[in-house]
Amino acid sequence: MATTSPTETTGERVVVLNPVSGAGDHPETVREHAEDYGYDVLETEEEGDAIELTRDAIGDGATEIAAAGGDGTLNGVVRGVVEAEALDDVTVGVLPCGTGNDFAANVGVTGIEQGFEVLEAGERRRIDLGFADGDPFVNSCVGGLTAESSAETSPALKDQFGTFAYVVETLRAIPSFDGIRLTARLSDADADAPVWSGTAIAVLIGNGRRFPPSGSTQANMEDGRFDVTLVHGTGSVDLMETAAVERLLGRESDQTSRYTVSGLEIEVQEADPVSFSLDGEIIERHELSVRNEPRALTFAVGERYEPIPGGEE
Template identity: 25%
Template sequence: MFMYKKALLIYNIKAGQEEIQDQLGLIASELVPLAHTFMFIQTLEKGEAETLCESHGSEIDLLLIVGGDGTVHECINGLMKLPEDNRPTVAILPAGTCNDFSRSLQIRTIEEAIAAIKVGAHQRLDIGEANQRYFTNFIGLGLITEASQAKEGELKDKWGKIGYMVSALQSLKNPNLFTYNLKTDSETFEGEAVMVLAMNGHYLGTTGLFVENNQMNDGLIDIYILKEAGFSLLKNVYNKSRSNTEKEWLREAEDVQVIRTSSFQLETNDQQLADSDGELYLEAPLTVSMHEKALDFIYAEETNNT
């Protein structure tokens, strides 16, 4: 008896891990027997994964994504264009540089993904929407965007995860301060900041830096407004690593404001490029909302804590 009627595997051969092509044989031998019909499609250009998911998503009951956060981002944007009842279960086989959203599913390697898919544990999780585009993990502007811009190209290609950390540290040297106006359903927040970051997932740049204990299926998103960079931020990161609970860390945090909401509008005094799951194409002003339990994801059951 097959677990699935029809499965589609989309893979990005140019994702962050060079050995991805070698892994396809393992994936095929382990997962093809699970479905009556199993299709493989390699993406050849940016945006193709989104188009494929929109056109084939309603025909399948399992979508397997082999790639990094960028490939996942494309696929989710394709699936979210479909009626909710026509969206397949999604399994992420991480093959990028950071693979942050799959980490929130307790899946860090392709081998862990294969094991989780065989078990078949799945749950519906929230998907964020910003200016009519969708994200799984985060959207932000300020420092996060500066770090993403710095890591693009040679740093990322040559150093992978280390390149991400180097670019983040470089961004701390001369952070750009901007004025913001953030409105939720019930409150308005104004001031100056070096970063506004809204997190749905648990990891950023492979690090469980902010919100390990947040829920990804409650229709809410956690917004972090960082007032100052430099030593203050490094101290916050250090305290976070030593804290036993999120509340303990937040009590000790300096220059960080935390807001939990289901939607918000964000305006800035000057043009600010936004980072959505590591992809740089949106700009402020942003209108952000959460789609509660919008997509079904495979996760690693034995260690899941979402």
């Protein structure tokens, strides 16, 4: 429980609360802390509400907005900030209440109470923001088997298995997934533009996170670049071989190609569009343009956040 004295709300500090994120047992805790710290609480009721509530709150003068939910709720808040053209005027924070809370962990926030403490006194950093065909994402944009499985993972399965639900649904999807034929043109200001073409099991584009075979998953969020991993192959055998090498042995596989770039263009050579997951929000495309806007978003981060993860140069 927070120890600060009750503070009168002014509309400048807002929490956008998704009451059904994760196990759905967090709303009372969020509301209690919000009252202590002087935050108005705006509750979502249906998909898309986080965007509208954020946009309206900014119109009413909000300058600090925290997302209380999972990565999808945070994506909605960020999208609302973008739509309000308020990236230079608003600080965003996160109160982890979802199933995985992947991005929250990457910015050093591991609980609701600590999240409020970070909002109150934590460091503010300008972090990169990804855009896929103009739609923002803070953590990742993934296509292929991972996105297909994410789209099919039900709330009931998440309640039963937690973060393992995505793995369960992935294993279910393997027998019917044949890969995606695509071409990826990657670009960076300091390098030639490589082109990758073939059949991919997954396209993993990390802004707040990276996809290493082992070690920390936090990406450098302030370098203006994405960590891109292409997992190539044609089905379940290839996928399981890659998983065995990368997850069990913790070493690189010849079935992955990795790049660090500021943007990429993806063209899918399939009859049907492919699902891409932007922080858990699903879009479908035959073509996708992904770009990085360096240090576009002001974010409240915890002490464990690393501007340069692992001391990398």
